[in-house]
């Protein structure tokens with residue numbers, strides 16, 4: 001398990017990866033897929049989004065800086081903004097940490113996106129693959145973020161329960177400890193940094209939503225710049 005800024009090419013090349021940005025990029029992605037979005041093109045920079053979406057009638061430009069919608073974009077980074085009207089559309093997305101973590105994971109073998117909203121589905125999907133797994137926690141501005149770590153720990157615990165012989169690195173064991181006995185992610189995260197920031201800019205409902213477990217059985221998969229929906233067999 002790494003945070004986004006610690007990604008080293010040799011550690012991830014050819015490996016299966018789950019990228020997590022619980023608050024809120026990967027929660028937005030799985031929600032948008034559930035609403036019928038077909039593709040999410042992800043970018044590091046705002047300018048790249050304007051450039052890629054230019055002239056496309058089905059394009060939704062979306063994402064945030066400092067948690068707020070970018071001027072000129074159609075949508076921000078609140079999963080609750082994304083309703084049925086986005087079905088069949090293409091999203092062009094940049095966020096402060098989540099899309100950077102995905103772009104940085106480009107050299108992985110298969111790259112999935114994880115969140116509390118699709119936790120069990122992610123565990124099942126990676127067990128189907130039966131390969132070594134690297135979990136990349138997007139974090140916040142280069143810092144460790146408890147929300148991503150808790151989700152990573154719950155994924156590790158899910159794997160441990162279903163596959164007794166699985167082996168874990170020390171960071172994975174540490175995150176499993178964080179997750180130990182946690183039934184309500186919200187109880188663990190109150191007071192953590194990005195959680196508190198989102199509260200301060202009035203995204204209380206996003207917190208309730210993003211910290212809900214297993215609303216979807218969709219496992220979005222990133223490949224060559226684009227996230228698409230994958231469902232369990």
Ligand code: MLT
Pocket residue numbers: 021023024025026064066067068077095096097098099138198
């Ligand atoms: C990010 O990618 O940094 C986050 O999704 C920020 C946010 O909560 O909007």
